[in-house]
Amino acid sequence: MKGMVFTEFLDMVEETFSIDMVDDIIDAANPKSGGAYTSVGVYDHQELVDMVMALSERTEIAPEALVKAFGQHLFKVFFKKYPSFFKGVSDSFTFLSSVEDFIHPEVLKLYPDAQLPRFDCEREGDTLTMTYHSSRHFSDLAEGLILGCALHYGENVQVKRESLDENSTRFQITRC
Ligand code: HEM
Incomplete structure (x- = not known):
């Protein structure tokens, strides 16, 4: 999946929650790519799903609602x-x-x-x-x-x- 989707997702997380939350969910998802997303890169879409799950656990907002808001x-x-x-x-x-x-x-x-x-x-x-x-x-x-x-x-x-x-x-x- 295009890096732009990842960087925009993390921007939304930072705006809505905090930069610490961004660091936290990247740590928790422990993505194979390393988590230093750039808009021109291409990454496995599962890494986005893993970060959504990590965000859901921390915010107690259902993953479906988080993805819809995204x-x-x-x-x-x-x-x-x-x-x-x-x-x-x-x-x-x-x-x-x-x-x-x-x-x-x-x-x-x-x-x-x-x-x-x-x-x-x-x-x-x-x-x-x-x-x-x-x-x-x-x-x-x-x-x-x-x-x-x-x-x-x-x-x-x-x-x-x-x-x-x-x-x-x-x-x-x-x-x-
Ligand atoms: C200006 C409008 C749009 C642009 C520029 C755009 C562009 C893109 C881009 C760049 C991706 C990522 C592809 C990748 O990661 O490899 C994407 C994926 C996607 N787009 Fe669009 N899109 C637009 C509108 C829409 C709309 C209105 C819908 C829904 C009705 C939609 C549904 C999706 C979905 C669901 C995906 C995720 C990939 C998948 O489900 O397989 N897009 N789009």
Whole structure:
């Protein structure tokens, strides 16, 4: 997984908790890479999962909630870092529908070693169905990004999720 995801996660931990918490969870996770993450590096996604578990133990916040909050944080980072992906897009459904066919393919051009999920999207009126497929099991991150996107466009949405199999989760996003 790209180093940017790790550095942004640790930035969020520092902002929300403290720099000591950052040191603590890196120590506890004892990552193979050594834990000196840089945005240009590539690291095993399991190291992120291990740090989330360590943070969860120390804060008594469920890992799912931590990853979801991180997804919302990451969406704000993407908006700052990649303004071109937002040009001419004025609502969350248009944006979310472009992740599979436009945004992630562009990400892959920038970072050929990126490991990205697949999304199948279907839109029917006020409901967008996004089915997430990935062996990395970051559906909580996907949900956080979806909520971050709705927040960004100032929209109220309800997200229902259903696990289809080990690697797939269906999100039903309804605008209210
Ligand atoms: C400007 C918008 C976006 C950018 C620039 C972006 C870029 C990226 C990047 C760089 C990664 C890391 C790849 C790696 O570590 O190898 C990633 C992963 C991921 N992205 Fe996006 N993304 C965007 C929007 C979204 C949205 C809106 C969603 C959800 C609907 C999403 C879902 C995910 C998930 C779940 C992963 C984790 C990898 C996995 O599950 O297999 N992304 N994205």
